[in-house]
Amino acid sequence: MALRLYNTLSAKVEEFRPIEDNQVRMYACGPTVYDYGHIGNFRTFVAVDVLRRFLRQSEFNVRHVMNITDVDDKIIRNAARDGVGVKQYTAKYEKAFLEDAAALNIEQPILARATDHIPEMAKFIAELARKGFAYRAEDGSYYFRIAKFPAYGKLSKKDFAGMEDGARVDVDEYDKDNARDFALWKAPKPGEASWETSIGPGRPGWHIECSVMSMEELGETFDLHAGGEDLIFPHHENEIAQSEALTGKPFAHFWFHARFLLVEGEKMSKSLGNFFTLRDLVLKGHKPSSIRFLLASVPYRNQLNFTFDGLKQAATSVDRLRNFRMRLATSQFPAGANPAMAELACESGERMKAGMEDDLNTAQAQAAIFDMVRAANAAMDSGQLKKEDAAPLLAALEKFDEIFAVLKDDDAPKMKAIYDWAKAEGREKDVSQELLDAIRAQQLSDADIETKIAEMEQARRARNFKLSDAIRAELAAAGILVEQTKEGVRWRRK
RNA sequence: GGCGCGGUACCCAAGUGGUAAGGGAGAGGUCUGCAAAACCUUUAUACGUCGGUUCGAUUCCGACCCGCGCCUCCA
Structure with a gap:
């Protein structure tokens, strides 16, 4: 068997085969660093991390690049509000994001920052213009001409056939030939961050950075491109348009999208009061490992209902696994080996693998490991588990943890770090008794x-x-x- | 309105054309000085509703109800 993944582009589950033997080149859309990351963000990043870890476990070499978007409208607005420069503003949230990701045991990809690639973007846009896929508006902005790219809509399954080149449909966007044309480059406005480039002054549009940086790091065609489901349109559709228009080659083979989560059964939103950053949850006393386990528990294409009850359950589940490992690692067992135990470990490993290969069915993988835990615990209780049986069972557990990454008990120092941050930010009032207990x-x-x-x-x-x-x-x-x-x-x- | 996803026990949540994984919670029990851990038993005879196909559907088809996503930079 081999890994089968849902590909948004084909709208089917397909066998995942990289272009080059066992080398996987993947790109994941990372955060726009204008605020602290919330659990919705982290659901996507955990899903991508699970994919990355499973690919590696499946003996692929993984080259995984993630962008940090450190210039966009919100960043410019917020930086101005706070009276600081864009770089200064984003540095804080980029650091926070990386800390949060580390707290969730998300392995760090190769990072690419938008502001480090401005000249390449200008070059990319100039080339698109030369080929007729982009045009310059009167104010110096550049737009992508969708009418020139017939495949537009193939990812999001939208039909733009009715659109005609040159039709001016939107009076508010009089600069554009077509209302659907999207900005590649935005002309400078007073007080906004702007770069001097070969195509004039300004700043990049939203999508261009991902095309430029992914191709630079991974080549014109690579294996897999990931992100949250909201990015399918317009972001990824536009990336495809830009990139394939430029190179004439397929951009990414697989498109991987994680579904949004709900919080307590409702869409997460600030107005509903169910909007939580990772730090909010830790301040309430929840462990990063519980949060990761819960986020990873539900297969990435299903809606996950994130609840506080679920978070407690996840904590208990993680404890069960940790207790099991400790018991296995520290107990004295009678000499010898019980073949049934090695078989159990092997079978569990295979069930786990089969689950993961089925479009990353993490719930199945968990069921497999918990079945093993119960059977092995029972064997320990009855003296059926022998000295030599511990190693294969522990190995199966480690295999599980190579994906889920919750066994290592290092929650307390991570929680302590967030406690220290809260104090430094003047948020002591948000520190719960549970957090104090956890770090004590x-x-x-x-x-x-x-x-x-x-x-x-x-x-x-x-x-x-x-x-x-x-x-x-x-x-x-x-x-x-x-x-x-x-x-x-x-x-x-x- | 267009396109798409889902509705499974108290909660979270897999899955299958032949009557339902796993985790948590509850109840009872074993073990135990206490505590903890662990194990055993138990908790879905309409798997949203109503029809249809089938020997047989929770699993396929249709309609409806409900939830969710995208369709104007929210992961």
């Missing part, structure tokens, strides 16, 4: 904890339960959970 466990060092636990064990052996319970309570209050098991003591930070 960081205050005791491992050595301190081990010492306490040694005291506790000594008290237990002496059957001084009053003292041991007091120590347990003390540690619990500090966010440390101690477990006594047949194989000895284990502890973890809650």
